[in-house]
Amino acid sequence: MTTFEFPFEQLPAILRGPRVERRRVLIGGSALWGTILEEGGAAGRLRLDDGRIVDPAGLAHLPPVAPSKIIAVHIAYRSRSIETRNKPQPTDTPTYFTKPPSALNGHLGQILKPADVRYLNYESEYAIVIGRTCKNVTPDEAWEVIGGFCCALDMGLQDFRDTDQGSMLRVKGADTMLPIGPGIVRGVNLFEQTLRTYRNGRVVQEARIGEESIWGPHYLIADIARHITLEAGDVILTGTPCHSRSIEPGDEIECEITGVGRLKCSVVETPIPRASPLGVGHAPTDSPEVRRVALGFDERVAEHLKANYRAAARGER
Amino acid sequence: MTTFEFPFEQLPAILRGPRVERRRVLIGGSALWGTILEEGGAAGRLRLDDGRIVDPAGLAHLPPVAPSKIIAVHIAYRSRSIETRNKPQPTDTPTYFTKPPSALNGHLGQILKPADVRYLNYESEYAIVIGRTCKNVTPDEAWEVIGGFCCALDMGLQDFRDTDQGSMLRVKGADTMLPIGPGIVRGVNLFEQTLRTYRNGRVVQEARIGEESIWGPHYLIADIARHITLEAGDVILTGTPCHSRSIEPGDEIECEITGVGRLKCSVVETPIPRASPLGVGHAPTDSPEVRRVALGFDERVAEHLKANYRAAARGER
C-alpha cells in the first residue's frame, strides 16, 4: 500500500506557490481577517482586509477555521510509533479519534489545566483544512479538496487516559485543547518543511514532515472519506512525532512548521470543576499507563530504535 | 455516588407537561417546521408553522437538531453491561465517544451499508438535546439546560471494531449512522417511559428507562460539562440496553420511546468505496471480537444474569 510518491511528478496546486496566509486577529472586541504580506519591506506584516497594515506579533488571534468536525490521527510519525510501540510503522493503516469544535483555541490563547489534573501533554501537528465538501475520493483526487494547512497543538489531559475506552474524549476533547493557527496557509510544499515544538523557547519535538510522516494528507482524506463526508472547513490533525511530554502552568508552548507559521500558547491553571467534588464522573488518575504516556515511554529502547529507524523504514517501503 | 433520585421531589420543568413536539418535515424540496397537535380530533397530526395541518405519517423528516458535537455514552444500561461484561454496572462512571454531525440522518431515511461491510448493528437510545450553552454545572443545575429529547439509532459498522483504538470513528461515525427524531420533545417524564427497538416490526430491544438506565441526563451533562462546553443544539446519546444485533439490507429498524416518538429507517447496500480497492485504509474485518459484539456476547451467561439483575441492581443502589 503506497502513500505518496516524493518528489511528485507534478506538485499539487495546494503545495505550489504563491504562498497565501490568512489570519483572523482580534483588535479589541473586533475579529478581523487579514493576509500576511509576502514581499518587500513590509513582508511579514498583516494587511487587514480593511486595508490597514499592522504588526501581527502582539495580536491575539481567533482560530482561522470553523470546522463541523475535527478528526485526528493517533500515530503517523515513525519516531512516535517507535516511542510508543517500538515499531517503525504503527499499523498498516492510520487510526483516528475526534476532538469537538469546543476544544478550539487561538494563537496566544490560554491552555486550561484544571487543578486536579497532573499531566497536560503537548503534541505539535500540522492540520489539514478541507476546502470543499467531499466523500468517496481517491488519494489523487483528494489534493483538490484541501483548502490549506495550519499549525496545531493537540493538547491532552493525560490523567483521563484510563477512561473513555480509547476515544480520548476527556483527554483530548476538553476546552482549549486545540490551539490552531496563527493563520491558514496555502501554496507551501509541506513535504519540505520541518515541524518543531518549543517549550519555553527550547526545542522539544522536531521532525522533517516529508521524511518522517507515514501518510500524506491526500491519503488521510481518501481514507476517512471512504465512509465520512468531509465538509468545507473540517480539520484533520495529522499526528505528532516522538517526545510528547507533560508541561506545567506558566509554561509557554509553541508549534512551528517552517513555511507555515509559529503558534504559541501558555498554560494556566483553573479551579477543580464544581461537579467533581460531588462525585460526578471519572476522577483524574495517576496510573502507570497514564505516567507512561505522559512522561515518556521506555526511553532507552526508543532511542536505540530511532537511531536505526530510517534505514529500517526504507527497507520496508 | 448517586445519580438521580426517583421519584423526584419536584419534577424538573423539562419533564413536566404540557408535552410539545417539534418536527422538521420535507415536502418536496422544502424543509418545514411544525408542531404535533396534542389534543382533540386532530391529535397526532402535524400543524406546520405555515398553518397547514398534515398527516406526518408518510412524510420524510430532517433531523430536528443541528449539533456542533454529538457525544455518546458507551454503556449506560445494566442489561447492556451484563451482556458485554457480565457486570450489572459497567464502571462507577460513564465513558464516552463521539459521532460527527455528518452521521446525522432523518426519520424514514436510509442507513447505508457498504457492500464490503458485514455487520451493521442497531442500538436504540434516547438523545438529550442541549438548549443553552453551559459548562461547569452541577447535576441539579443541569436540568435547566436541557432543550428536549429525541429517539435515536446509534448505528455501527462493526467490521471496523478492530481499528481506531476504541474511538469507534469508523464504526459509529460513518454517514447515515445517526437517525434521530422524528421530533424533538419536551414536557414528558422520560423516567416513566419504555424504550424499544423493532426489527421488521418485531421487538428486539426493550428497557424501562427509569429503572434500567444507570445515569440520568442531568448527571451525564454535569459530567461532560466539567471539561467541555456544551452548546445549544448539542446532542448526548445515552446508551442502549442489551441485544444490539446485526441487521441486513432491506431490513426496517425502529427506535420507539413511549411518549417521545417512533423513529424508522431502512438499510440499503451501497458500493465499496473507491479508495478501498486501491489499498487505502483499514479493511473491514471479521475477527472473533467483531463477531462477538455484532452477533451477541456470551448469550447463556447474559441470559442467566439478566434474569437476576433487577434484584442485584436494587441491592446495589
Added chain:
Amino acid sequence: MTTFEFPFEQLPAILRGPRVERRRVLIGGSALWGTILEEGGAAGRLRLDDGRIVDPAGLAHLPPVAPSKIIAVHIAYRSRSIETRNKPQPTDTPTYFTKPPSALNGHLGQILKPADVRYLNYESEYAIVIGRTCKNVTPDEAWEVIGGFCCALDMGLQDFRDTDQGSMLRVKGADTMLPIGPGIVRGVNLFEQTLRTYRNGRVVQEARIGEESIWGPHYLIADIARHITLEAGDVILTGTPCHSRSIEPGDEIECEITGVGRLKCSVVETPIPRASPLGVGHAPTDSPEVRRVALGFDERVAEHLKANYRAAARGER
C-alpha cells in the same frame, strides 16, 4: 467605469471546463451529496457520494448552499431597467437588498403563498456562491473567490411592497421565497448561457446573460466586498430580466440557465398567519404601486423601448 470585457483574454478558471455539478438530494429522510455524470451513457444521472448511480429527475433536493448571508441586486438587466424605469441602465452602479437564509428552498419544493396575499411574483436569476472568505478585492481578484453558480428564483410577496421602506424584507424575505439549485455548478462559461423562466411549461422570461446583464459577477463581488466580508457559502443573486409577473397556487415555476440547470417549484396556498387577525403588523395591500410591479409596468412603453434597447445599450458602452 467598465464592468467586464467580453470575450475575455483568458477565461477565469471558474468559467472554464470541465463542468462539475454537485447536488444534495433527499432519499427518504436522508440528505445525500452527489455529482452529475457528464459523459457516456449515464450522462445526466447522479452519482451519489456513496457510489450509487440514480436518476435525479424525481428526487427532491435540498439547497446546495448554506449561506451566512444572501445579497441580491435590485436591477441588473437592461430589459428590466427599461421595464421598470424606461431606462436601459438603472443607475451607474448596482443597488442591493438582502434575503434571510430562512427563505431558502430546494428543487421541487413548495413556494408558500398565504391566503391573504394576492401577488406572488417570480424572478429568475443566476446565483453566485462564494467559495472563499474575502473582502476588499478588485474585480480581477474576485474571480478566484467564486465557488460556483446556481439557478435561483427570487420570489416575492408583492402585496408587502408598500411596507419596509424599500428593504423588501416581507416581499422577498418570507419563508420559501428563495428556491435555489438543483445543483451548484462550476466550469461553465456563464456569459454564453441563456436564462429562462417557465410558468407551467411556457417561457415567460428570457435573456442572454452575456449580452443583457449589466455587471459581471466579479464586479458585484468587488462592489459589495468594499465594505462587507463575503464568507464561503454566501450567495449573491444577480437580478432578473424583464417580465416578472404574478402567479397562482397550483402553478409550476421554473428557472432554467443553459449549462447550469433547471430548477422547478410549485405554488401552494397556506392559511392566514395567526397574528394577522389580531391586528399585528402591516396587512397585505393592493395599491396601484403594488399592482404596477406585480402585474407589469407600462407595457406599451416597455415593448417599444425593448425593441431598441440593444442598439441603445451598445451606444452607451
Added chain:
Amino acid sequence: MTTFEFPFEQLPAILRGPRVERRRVLIGGSALWGTILEEGGAAGRLRLDDGRIVDPAGLAHLPPVAPSKIIAVHIAYRSRSIETRNKPQPTDTPTYFTKPPSALNGHLGQILKPADVRYLNYESEYAIVIGRTCKNVTPDEAWEVIGGFCCALDMGLQDFRDTDQGSMLRVKGADTMLPIGPGIVRGVNLFEQTLRTYRNGRVVQEARIGEESIWGPHYLIADIARHITLEAGDVILTGTPCHSRSIEPGDEIECEITGVGRLKCSVVETPIPRASPLGVGHAPTDSPEVRRVALGFDERVAEHLKANYRAAARGER
C-alpha cells in the same frame, strides 16, 4: 391595534428575576464564556465557566450571539418618529431592514470608518435574542421564545443613504456596524429600564423603554414570524430614540441599558477600499438627504413636537 399592556398582569418569565448575564470574553486568543456574579462582595465580577473569577472591565468581548439573521426596526420610538417625520407614531405597524451577520462586533471593539466616508452615525438599541425556533405565533406566545436581551449599537455609514433604495445594506450592513453585548441578559424587566448613548462620556440619547418605545418585543416577534421563521440565536434590533448623530475617528461611543449593561466601542479610520478608485460601485455622497439624516432633522420642529408628544400619543392609543 394594541401592543403590550403595561403593567402586565403577570410578568413574562424572561422579564422576571433572577437576573442572569452571560458573556463571552477574550483572554489572549481564547474565547471563554462566563456568568456575571450578581450578589455579595464579588458582584459585577465575571465567573468564567472554567471557575476562575475575573474583572471583566478591561477584557475585550466577542458578541454573545451567533445569529442566522439580524432584523432591525426602522423607527420604534415616538421621539425618533417626531424627529424624522414630525409624527409621534411612524406608521401603524413597524417596518424592517436587515444587517448581515458579518456586521457583528464585540464590546471594546473598533467601529471602522473608511476614509472616504464622512458620516458615521450611532443608534443605541436593545436587541432581542431568539431562544427557540418559531413561526406563526401570537404576541402572547412570543414571550416564551425570547432567549435574552443585549445592548446594541446600530451604526451606519450614512454617506450610502442615497443608494440601495431603502435596504440600507451599505449604510447599516458594513463590517463592524453592529457592536452587541457586553453580555446576553435574562430576568430583567426591560420596560422599567432606561436606554442611553454616551459619546465620549456625555449622554447624547436617552429614552425610557417602557414609556417611549411603541411596540414590545413580543409584538415585533409575532409580526416578523407571520412570514419568516425565527431561529434560535437570531437577533431583532428594536429601534433607537431621537438624536442619532454623526461621530468621528477617535470617538468613544457607548450604549447603556440600565439593568442590561453598557457596551463601548471606538471609531477608527480605515483606508479607502481598493476597488473604489477603480470606479467600482456607488461612491459615498454628501447630499442634502444624507446630511439631514446624519446631522439631525429639523430640530426646531422636533423639539416643539416632542414637548407635546406624550399627550398626543396618549390620545392616539
